[in-house]
Amino acid sequence: MKTVERSLQKEILSHENLQVNLSVPLLVEKILKRKEGVLTATGAVQASTGAYTGRSPRDKFIVRDASSDDDISWGAVNQPIDEESFHHLYEKVMKHLAKQKEIYQFKGFAGADPNYRLPIQVINEYAWHNLFARQLFINPSVEELASHQAEFTVVSAPTFKADPKIDGTNSETFIIISFKERVVLIGGTEYAGEIKKSIFSVMNYLLPKRDILSMHCSANVGMEGDVALFFGLSGTGKTTLSADPYRRLIGDDEHGWSPNGVFNIEGGCYAKCINLSEEKEPQIYNAIRFGSVLENVVLGEESRLPDYDDVSLTENTRAAYPLENIVNTVSPSIAGHPNAIIFLTADASGTLPPISKLTKEQAMYHFLSGYTSKLAGTERGVTEPQATFSACFGSPFLPLAPSVYAEMLGEKIDQHDSSVFLVNTGWTGGSYGVGERIKLSYTRAMVHSALEGELNNTETMTDEVFGLEIPVHVPGVPDDLLYPKKTWTDKAGYDTAAQSLAMKFHENFAKFTKASDEIKQAGPVYKG
Known part of the structure; x- marks a missing residue:
């Protein structure tokens, strides 16, 4: 038995007040009794996360060891921490949790397809975090719970704070993944999203090794069985646009694309x-x-x-x-291969078209670029939109090199003849602060037309800067809105803003040195 397993068994799993897979009502009672949150008028529980209201990417680490050293794309996203530091911190967290009056354990799964799912367990200091885990991951049946053997463990201790001088962290907060020990260690933050995203990072490491593309996207399926994927960073509209009353929801954020089709990694939204x-x-x-x-x-x-x-x-x-709170869902969360793929961006420059159809080369360029404007509040320190490029629309969660995921996507687009669209849910009529956000009703109309196949053979015009094919007409959308420059009063200002964004695309893409010339040339035309 590994050292971490012995410590977990001794300090946590043998705890006299270990609460295992409590029902929702019992967890709610615990939350209210412990004053971790309050009951709202809707029946939901409300909790505050204190100073940490978003992810802490600078505090995320992967343990550097022989088992994964050659696989991980080390750098600012995947920061290394040594095995000794991890083990010392792990033991301190175990002792901290052992002193708690109660500890909460959730046993369940990540991955709706039984062929590819990962049995997990989540150990929580807070009852409301355990309720969060119960609602976001896949709950086991009675039979599955009886035979459940976790293959990855998340340990969350928000009131334990690291000492950077001693523990090798950057601050009091830490999110550490050890693929060798199959453990995620979280401390110093009450933001529950770290629990969810840590398992997504784990799946982004494990699934490609099984020839499955892991994706930061939402997914739904139409009445005829046609499947759509929505890629995009937080705040671009994945959850909103995939929750369509005329289409059944597969999931809102994380999916795998296997040889059999698409499956949700989560059990909730x-x-x-x-x-x-x-x-x-x-x-x-x-x-x-x-x-x-x-x-x-x-x-x-x-x-x-x-x-x-x-x-x-x-x-x-x-x-x-939980997914069952959405009326129109697919159960289990499994469907066929995607007919349409939507790349979502919230462009604060106001220069990208609201919708455009991409060639395969353009699709690969924009997938590797993963452009959006990072919206306020998603991460600590971000107070207004900032242009950002996140490879594969999910760079913070990708342990492997972006090319691994991009090449898999390209192969699947070819294999299944999927149509790809770039949809801008950001600004029109000017940049952020001058223009306005594109109306959701217009975006829905454009997405609907794309998913119904109405834009596959429609007349288009080519954007002179970004080289994108823009539909001349989309039902329910003003024609002038489709071509960004027409919405700007200051035409010269548009030209400047568009060239500024084109330059940022080129500067970012320079790091993808192994991309083919066809893919490199599929980007914007920069005249600088």
Whole structure:
């Protein structure tokens, strides 16, 4: 038995008050009794995460050891930490948890397809974090629970704070993955999203080794069985656009594409709540009920009604709820191969077209680029949109080199003849601060036309800077909106902003030295 397994068994799994796979009502009772959160008027539990209202990417590490050293793409995203530091910190966390009056354990799975799922367990210091894990991962049946053997363990101890001078971390916070020990160690942060995203990082390492493309995307399926994928970083609209009353939801954030088709990695949704309304997003709005978890959502003092427009705590307000809270879902969360792939970006420059159809080379260019404007609140220190490039629309969660995932996607696009579109859910009529966000109703109309095949053979015009094929007409969308320059009063200002963005694309793509000339030439035309 490994050292970490012995320590886990001794300190945690033999704890006299270990609470294993509690039901939702019992967890809610624990949360309220321990004053970890409050009950809202909708029946959801609300909890605040203190200073950490988003992910802490600078505090994320992977243990550098012989088993994974050659596989990991080391750098700013995948920071190395040595085995000795990990083991010392692990033992300190174990002793910290052993002193708690209660510890919570969730046993379940990541991966809806039984052929490829990963048995996991999540050990929590907080009951509300355990409820979060229960709602976000896949719950076992009674029979599965009885025979469950975890192959990866997440240990979350938010009140344990590291000492960087002693523990080898960058701050009091740490998220450390050891592929050798098959453990994720989290401490110093109450942001529950770290639990979810750490397992996604694990799956992004394990699945490609089994010839399965792991993807940061949402997915749904139409009435005829046609499958759509929505790639994009947080805040670009994956959850919103995949929750379509006319299509069944497969999942809202993380998927695998196997030889059999697409499957959800999760069992729930983790939706952004900023400006949420029943009118604009009825499926998400009505999914937030008993058993759901609201993170950093401000409540009415007397009414206990959520105020989704209040961003006084953070713009990164969140709701976690199980997939079954969405009426129109696929169960189990498995479907066929994608007919259409949507790349989502929230372009703060206001120069990318609202929708364009991509060639395979353009698809590979934009997949490797993974451009969006990082929105406020998703990470600590981000207070307004910043242009960012995140390879494969999920660089923070990719242990392997981006080329591994990109090559797999290219092969699957060819194999299954999938259509690919770039959709800008960002600004129009000017850059951020001058223009306005593209209306959700217009974006929905464009996506609908793309998924229905209406744009496959429609007349297009070529964008002079980005080289993208823009539909001349999309039902339900003003024609002038489709071509960004027409929406700008300051045409010279548009030219400057477009060239500025084109330059950023070129500067970013320079690191992909092994990309073919065809893919490199599929990017914007920069005249600098």
